[in-house]
Amino acid sequence: MRATEPNETGYAVNDGVRCYYEVFGSGPVTILLMGTFPVVDGRQWKAQVPYLARHFRVITVDARGNGRSDRPVGEAAYGDEDCAADAAAVMDATRTESAVLVALCSGIKWSLLLATAQPERVRALVAIAPGVHPLAPPGYPLQAVDHERWRGEYREWVDYHTELLLPEPHSSKVFDDLVGWSLQTDAETLTCRVHAPLRPHDEDEAVALSRALSCPVLVLHGTEDRCQPLARGRRFAELTGGRLVVLEGAGHLPHARHPVLVNTLIKEFVDMHTAPSKRESAWLFARERKRKALWVCSPIGLGHILRDLAIARALRETVPDLEIHWLAQPPITAVLQAEGEIVHPASAELASESAHWESESTHHDLHAFYAMRRMDEIFCANYMLFDDVVRETPYDLWVGDESWEVDHFLHENPERKIAPYAFLTDVIGFLPVDADGDPREAELCADYNAEMIEHLARYPYVRDRSVFIGGFGELPDASFGPGLPGIREWSAKWFTAVPYVLPFDPAAYRRPAALRTKLGYGNGFPLYVAAVGGTAVGRDLLELTAEAFALVRKDQPDARMVMVTGPRLHPDSLPDVEGMDKYGYVPALFEHLACADVAVVQGGLSTTMELVGARRPFVYFPLAHHWEQQHFVTHRLEHYRAGIRMDYSATKPADLAAAMLLAHGQRPAYRPMRRGGSAKAAAQLATLIHR
């Protein structure tokens, strides 16, 4: 899933060559994200677009030779002047009088040529790793693709080239993206570009064009850039009178690898050189400020919000004057609104995580690690929104419940931390789900874990509190990967554990008969409850359950089933079965689960642990390839000796019906849960506000 979709797309035609563009956002200032050497298309700016489009009108271009733009034949078609004219054609086609140009590498030459030909159209230029080739000799011999010599070896060249551009550790996702874009074109096309007529012709012309550039210029250049030497960026900044920001340790693609820094630099620079869209800004005298907390709640499942509300209630008992703003997205915003909580208005701008998870899942199969990894764009967009929000309102505390984006980017950009920050989670680290069949997955999981471990070790002050929900013994007894520490040992060092947080007092739910009367279900017949959490991922499981329940009715003709489809699945979209009632979103779902003689659920942690707390028998289906459900939840439920675990792909309706009948009438002997989790978690947070 993309984090934000364009509001206009089209082709600009320049001398018969079609150039694809996309337009995002709106406003008086347009930012044109230029094309570059065609190993990438406009998607190279995916970490910039959502953030910049929040503030400006943004246009991306696929350079000729890649993406959806044409791939004309012949060296003559890829000259710098043609590419510059493409950008002008896109500006014409999008009715853009003038724009701030943001360009990478070769894109700077095209910007320079565009500004020379039509200076009134270029308001400012952000030049990332400027590739104005005659300005300084290359520091490193980069082997260009050459069709004649490289015939049949394009893929090897792509790997070589991509690695060269990304010297930073933990760049695997950017690497995969870049390889993917490079494979959208071919050696023949790139060879044409390499041998195309170049401008500026020589150093004199490069100097003259750079000096003549009259607009404000910002140059960003990494010290480890193997494509464009830093000396080139420095010279370009000197000649244009621009400001140079040297990015220590960065390679050729800082916008992709260090997006928070690059985004904020672009925003600051554009604001500086254009009339601000926001005419009035305010700063509130510190002593006048009310105590405020921003609570970022992961929308993956509905469980987080219920525990967060329980912790927030306990926190307010200690800090009664605390105003909590929730940065959250559907479906949990519905829960918050029902509770009368303050949902921060920027929440509406969050890129949807739920939609992403749904798009990644099929047939009760969700490769959660890969899906999360592919959420890089959404994470970056949502972090940037957070970054805006915490600068618009001064908060006294940030709380993130599995706020992975906030946590990751704060560690990548520790200077962005400006308030106490507490991180809560019930899962620590990635474990491969198919270690034998997919070595790449094992390697990537270990790399992600290593990055997290490095982050905390290097910047321990980023998190003021790390709270693990549950006991360390409930974590899998495994290592983070080859050469990395054990999950339990490391977590015990870096986290404070609090007992599992239930949204209710389990003691109040130990008598299902009374509860059934209270909720109007009545007694004297077997009652089954099926629920699949807050996303639409569980549709297949619900369909299986409906079929199984029909079979159960053959043995237990008076059996009834309550099927809760959740807020994102319409009950009518599921089959009707005699004796089965279907509901969409049900508040306080745990009460209904606590009525069940047997519950059928996914392997989500919150729902299964609520069943453990209420001591109800249940059958659960961890999502296939879901690292958390496969490892962490399963391990935790085994720790509590709870639940019958089943595998969706190996389960026929008759198997499930048999399991439901088996579980019916069982008296669970679960290991008791420690209590007081919400108060203990709240006490951790309160110490950050009260001394």
Added chain:
Amino acid sequence: MRAREPDQCGYAVRRGVRIYYEVFGAGPTTVLLLPPWAILHSRMWKLQVPYLARHFRVVTFDPRGNGNSDRPIDPFDYADAETVADALAVLDDTGTASAVGVGLSMGARVLLQLAAAHPERVAGAVFVAPTIRLGDVLPQCWVQPFDVELAEGTGWATYNANYWRHDLAGFAQWFFGEIFCEPHSSKQIEDAVGWALDTDAETLVATERAPHLGDRPTVGLPVAAQLAAKVRCPSLVVHGDDDRIVGSDTGVALAEALGCRVEIFQGGGHCVHARHPVRFNLVVRQFVEACVGRHDACN
């Protein structure tokens, strides 16, 4: 001890009146910190100078009537036009082709006239709590009966020539209490009262009788707006929304007339630069950098 001593000081002399200036730091960009009403002088910028001088060349000068500048007695010597000319003389004497101006209160009004009439000398302008008449509401100080006999009084009634002659310190104590309406401002008030007593009642009476821009109900309203329309440089308005001397609606109106951004200091009074110096300094630095572009590496 001052936190930062000037690197250069001197007098610009205009028609026999000496205007004292100080220069701090070096660099291609100069920030000119204009004086406000002569009840204060250039030391009022003491929390700005050391920081801004790390990044820019900073020029301050004392207003005629206070500090080390002369104290002529003719009210016409205190006309806005004279202060505008003083600013130009200081720029000339310090070899400053152009500067980003920062003016507070009446200093903002002077800056507006300077920027409108001499665009080549003003690269940018920060108007702080501008004492400019742009709306129907007049600042309190312009609606007081200035010359009535008054030996005792409270509040705005003490904005009065005879009261000043009788008890300038008492007036200053009250006046700066209004200006620094934020709690815990004792040092700021004490400083300001001290600077007020660096001049005398007759001088302040003369400043008050001087012809100023648009500061009397008889002067046409559009004057300030016409001036604002002539300003070509990047501008910024800064105003505290608890300003009891000039309401922040004036700052908002000026920003509207200039088409620029207004930064509101919520809970701030008339002199936010002294009471909230860190935020103020950061806002000014960022603005100055935006005005002139930058040619430095940030790391």
